[in-house]
Amino acid sequence: MHLSDKTTKQVTETKYLATDNTDRYRTIMRYFYEQYEKLQYWLYQTDIYEELMTLEYFHRKKYTEEQCQQDLTQLCEWKNLYAVQDTKKVLSIDAFKNRKYRYQLSEYSVEIERMLIRLENLSIEGASLEPSLVERIRNEIVKITEMEHASNEKASSWWKSLNDDFIKLNRNYQDYIRELNSLKAEEMMKTRQFLIFKDKFLEYLRQFVKSLQYHSGPIEGCLRKVNQEQCNHILHKVLEHEKTIPRTNGDLDEVLFMENAVGRWNNIYRWFVAADGKEPESSKVFEMTNEMIRKITRYATQLSSLGHGGASRKEEYLKVLSDFHGQASIADCHKLAACVFGVEKTFHLKGDFKRDTESINSGVYEESPTEFIIAPRIRTYRQKAERSGIAERAALKEEMKRKTLEKVEREKKLLQGYIKEQVLDFATLPIIEPEVRDTFLVWLSKALENKSRVAKTEDGKRYRVIGGEAGERCKVKCTDGVFEMPSYRIIFEEEGQS
Template sequence: MYVTDKLTKPLTEVKYLNADNVDRYRCIMRIFFDNYEKLKYWMYQEEVYDELKQDPYFADYKMEQCQQDLNALTAWKNLTADQDTRKVTSLEEFSNRRFRYQMSEYSVEIERLVLRLENLFIEGASLEPTLLERIRINVGRFPQMVSEPLDAVYTWWTDLNNDFIRLNQNYQDYIRDLNSVRAEEMMRTRAFLGFKDRLIEYLRNFIKGLQRNVGIIEEEIRGLPEETKETVLNKVVQYSMSIPRMDVEMSETLIADNIYGRFQSIYDWFVPENGQENEAGKLFDATNEIIRKITRYAAQISERNALGANRKEEYKKAASIFMACEDVRQAHKMAAMIFGLEKPFHLNVKKERETDSMNTTVYEETPEEIVLKPRIRAYREKSTRSGLRDHGAEKARVREQMLKQIKDDREKAEKLIQNGRIEFSNLPVIEPRVREILLRWLSDAMEDAEYSARTDDGRKFVLDMTRASEKCVVHCEDGNFTMPKISIVFQEDEE
């Protein structure tokens, strides 16, 4: 950030939005803005007054009040006044100083912002996969821009930035709306069930667009040569400096910082650095979390509806059955059948069931035997005497198997050492057992401040972390995994 006079001075142009006569000031500025959109830039006091009087709200509005309001807006730099001397026919008309008024540039942008705020909940935000596709296409054209003329490069750069800004703002606004209190309340209503499927399908289509395009964009930006980037961005800076601007002095340094900063924002959005998750990954996680939340709320609503679906009719039917009972004894029997026994006794057996089928009855289960023991204090179970068994042969066999396994693992790990190093980026397809050994070595070394440790047979090694910021893929028999590009360096020679 550069602290300049423009940044520290007060903005008097926004005073009309919160002044005492804000209703008059805002209506006058809206009249000027509507005419500005119709390419009518200059207006006279009488024209402003006539438009205000057309609304019943300004039935008591006077011409003197209009003059005062126009003077206040001129003092706040919302309007610029110019004395019209084209139709002056006398000295008296000249001394009365008939002015025409025009909106300032700040006021035009302020009114555009106010209009956007007024329509914030009407326009809404959206997730558009087409923006990702357009960004992917434009990023892919980066090397082509090296040989294009300056105006074509500037147009391409503007399209890329506009699409990126729309994507960034739209996804933030849309995710914010879905996480708002109003959205949470709507998700708990029954009316949400009909809307749920369309919303989930919309979010899943966007996720598919993310999966198709983000990886390609990341590879394109990562593989972009530094010379190509410098050449293209310098062309954009040169064209920006060549655009003539009225009453504005532009510094080449500020323009270059702005353009390079925008490129860095695009880079950070799609490319993860230093183990940090990029913005695209955060968007992917946030969208998946919203889908899970929507599904959870829908399931709760469905369960609530199912529980109370026909409960009223069931109660009526049960009441009619009880009313048909001949006496209280029959009513008790009916209650036991409908609601179950008042104090039932259950036998609980701790055994694994052979099947979890809900259609299987208890009569089809295999019986379980329960041994009943006397409940007296002096009862003792009979103990059976048995001789001591010699497990020496079995222990020797297990020990031999373990030693053989350790020897095999050590030989397999030794085959991976090349010139005293194990490069994870150059490993062949390895077994899961060998992978566990290598990862255990890494874990032991990572716990040490100097990244050093020893193997099971006492060999000392250190980790080479010089290229840890890069990624590599280790191929295993049961799958692949991505890890930092680390090397294990053995130090027997140094010792």
């Protein structure tokens, strides 16, 4: 994107569209544009005022010549009009001083009025899908190899025709899809009047899809055969022809023209050919159109079902009555009723049932019954608590007490057997049992968890851990293997020592 002064400056020519007295300004500008279309480029103030006074709207507002002169002057300040003094019919100095002007539309104003007319007729014209556009684009793309050897004028004409058709196709399908997805179209599809022209609508969309399917493949094949050098050669021919056209607004910007031309070619290429891992735009159009066809068909089906919903079912009822009348017993009538109307007040129960068999052919009546306890569905319901007595746990407590005392006694024996002079040195331990090793490691871990490295055994014996900082390691031999660890020592304190 090139950001220039023209892009960032204010467009003063559009001020008359939304300001005070817009109704007067727009009426004057529309009259100027209508005369411009009739090749009447210059108008006098008297011509404009006389035309405005033929309108009832300006009669009611008591529009004056002074107001008309003020409006024309303001439009000239906004550069919507050009004013030139007419000196041909001046017969005196006073007439020259009165400055009788002729007015003409500026180029910006012409384009603004054209845009406004298109906007005003937007809902009238509407958008459409023209299958012939795709065919015309295909015919133009096929000629691309001929354009390499064609004259500059012919290449330029081919390029303009291709761009016009592509712009029209791209713009029309976007506008048409947008209209079909609008809220107004959604509401229209839900009305019964939609069924009247539903078939024509679907046929219109299908014709476009068929044309797109038929022509997009050959277009893609032709585009893939064109390399960048061929494309640049043709676009330079177009540029050379554009340079020969005289222009009043200055010389042609060749760099900007080539950038726009290459950008347009790339857009045409990506519209029909997959590039950079992205699907082409034609595939998206095909999907959107098919989705719209499915949507229309769905709405039409729903409307049809609603239309048949209220139809008389007299014949069906008579057939059901005759079937009931032909049954031999009331039991057979019950069975027929179950087939015709289904089971009344059915309950669907889901759970983890314990079946007696895994056969899928087993019937409901062949299965064993299962009981369900169903609680009332009321807020005040509370499940009734079951009363129970206090269990006697004296024996369990005695068993736990005995195990605890045995554990304490076992630890005392360990202290006596492996602790020498109140010190347990892991490096000097003999071969020990796994249970003894686990007990020593529990003591060690309890002390190492504290910063002071102090802890107590189960019987309240206080101890502290030293060693292991200098990287010294030792091997503790056990009956189930050798355990390697840092060389720690556990120092037990005597009674009364703190």
